[in-house]
Amino acid sequence: MTALAVLLLADSRLPNGGHAHSGGVETTVAAGFLSTVDDLELFLRGRLCTTAPVLAGFAAVACLLDDDADWRRWDRALSARIPSAALRTASRLQGGALLRTVAGMWPVPAGLRQLGRPHQPLVLGAATSAGGGSALDAAGLAVHHLLGGACSAAIRLLGLDPLAVAAVQAAVGGPGAEIARQAVLAAEIAVTSDDPSALAAVSAPLTELLAAEHAQQEVTLFAS
């Protein structure tokens, strides 16, 4: 059953609020930096070096934490790693959406629910744990959704060949899996030492700036 639970969390058919978010692709396309499948691969590799270790680390932590942990503290530690308010809001919107869904599927820690709209990786990790998955599953899911959301948005916005995009997603999956493994090691240290500072704290200035600009546009197709 564990494998099925993890697959369920990986499935874009699960109502998780993610379909309306482009993972920064819409604003990057609008800025003229992304128009081809090759550009998309570069974009994804950039995300793997920056956002992915952060999200994967917090998802793994949430999978390892006890139910009565200080969830607010870890939630704030993730906020501190997301400079732009726009991306923090996007993370919370998706976290709240996923929480709404998984709270009806499995028991979810009360401390997490009390946050209302926790950051998405924390909900993803807690849900992975509740479904019987491992910290590596949680970290892998975080990376998978980061890549998959961007790929799906690029297909819808640019009309890219979905078969070519699938090949790109598979190609970056190898490095993505390695990032998930490293994130779990960091998460184990962070949870054991009860110290979020063991987790990755990397970001990409252009991504943050473009996200802030996107949030100020009156009309966009994606929420972020």
Added chain:
Amino acid sequence: MHREETQTVLPAARPRGRALRIGIGGPVGGGKTALVAALCRALSTELSVVVVTNDIYTTEDADFLRRNGVLADERIRAVRTGCCPHTAIRDDITANLDEVEELERLHDPDLVLVESGGDNLTATFSYGLIDRQIFVVDVAGGDKVPRKGGPGVTRSDLLVINKIDLAELVGADLDVMRNDSAAQRGDRPTVLISLRAEHGVAPVLDWVRRSLTAHRA
């Protein structure tokens, strides 16, 4: 620096207020936004009405609602659907639920209108999001639309066939549309209207008022 964003606490699992939630869907250009505006104009003096729209692709659409809706800005919320309007009303309703519940919390409305983005004949609302749904098609789209069926035509709680004033101009036979709709829909009601006519929205208003009475019973 940016201040920390508000962590709004969500209500406990799936509350249903007293408000009646009505979804309005249908293909692009059929008159969904015009219907929402007409309903707001007619009802906002007697009822507390709020609107969640998924149909704002251009500032023109937003301005249209603001100009014609007779609703204060804070009673209108827009949800972006990432190029997939049907997903937001059927398969993943979470973003729309967030906005509906937020508006219900802020305004304690009698009526919530959820306007879908323009889609195709298969796009219908999940009843996890709304209580009743109206499907809007128009005469100018061709008089074969009701015969083609699809979940919007066959299963909606009210089928609105709009722009009957154009029937003659586009060579559409209203009797064909009326009969095909009846055949597809059984006992479910269909109204043929022109929102451009004076009191054109009246048959829809009657249905909304009856639905509200039934909902409160």
